[in-house]
Amino acid sequence: MRRRLSPRALTTTSRNRSTADVSRPGSNGSTGARAGHRKGRSVRILIVEDDPLNVELFEAALETEHEIVIERDGVSGEARALSEKFDLVLLDVQLPKRGGIEVCGNLRAAGVRIPIVALSASVLPEEVARTTEAGFDVFWSKPISPPDLRAAVKSINHPPARRD
Numbered sequence: 001m002r003r004r005l006s007p008r009a010l011t012t013t014s015r016n017r018s019t020a021d022v023s024r025p026g027s028n029g030s031t032g033a034r035a036g037h038r039k040g041r042s043v044r045i046l047i048v049e050d051d052p053l054n055v056e057l058f059e060a061a062l063e064t065e066h067e068i069v070i071e072r073d074g075v076s077g078e079a080r081a082l083s084e085k086f087d088l089v090l091l092d093v094q095l096p097k098r099g100g101i102e103v104c105g106n107l108r109a110a111g112v113r114i115p116i117v118a119l120s121a122s123v124l125p126e127e128v129a130r131t132t133e134a135g136f137d138v139f140w141s142k143p144i145s146p147p148d149l150r151a152a153v154k155s156i157n158h159p160p161a162r163r164d
Contacts, residue, residue: 046086048077061146074098093120101134108135115156
């Protein structure tokens with residue numbers, strides 16, 4: 001049985017959590033799209049994350065304003081990113097089946113030019129550098145609080161989804 005966390009519980013449990021720099025411009029077990037209430041133009045976000053709690057946090061923070069699609073491993077996430085249009089990809093660096101570094105490199109090689117955000121609990125300079133080299137636009141450290149996540153998604157200035 002899956003337990004949903006209330007927004008209040010999310011804020012309480014995430015109060016002292018940090019985020020990384022967002023200033024740099026720019027298994028199976030997948031779920032389908034979750035369309036939120038649209039306020040203006042909704043952003044279509046692919047979240048590739050294997051940790052169930054992180055998936056719940058991201059969904060609770062974002063699904064009321066954005067359309068969310070979840071994939072739980074690198075192979076499925078890469079396939080979904082290549083076959084559908086998204087405005088933003090949130091991609092865990094350490095994933096089963098295929099790591100986020102490889103997935104991002106493959107997406108860039110295939111011509112995907114939308115913002116791709118690296119998500120990782122490892123904030124070592126070498127890890128951040130590897131994400132930059134792979135083609136990620138931004139690095140966010142986990143855990144990230146729901147208010148910080150919403151603000152960070154809003155701060156990314158991105159064009160409509162397209163593939164060159």
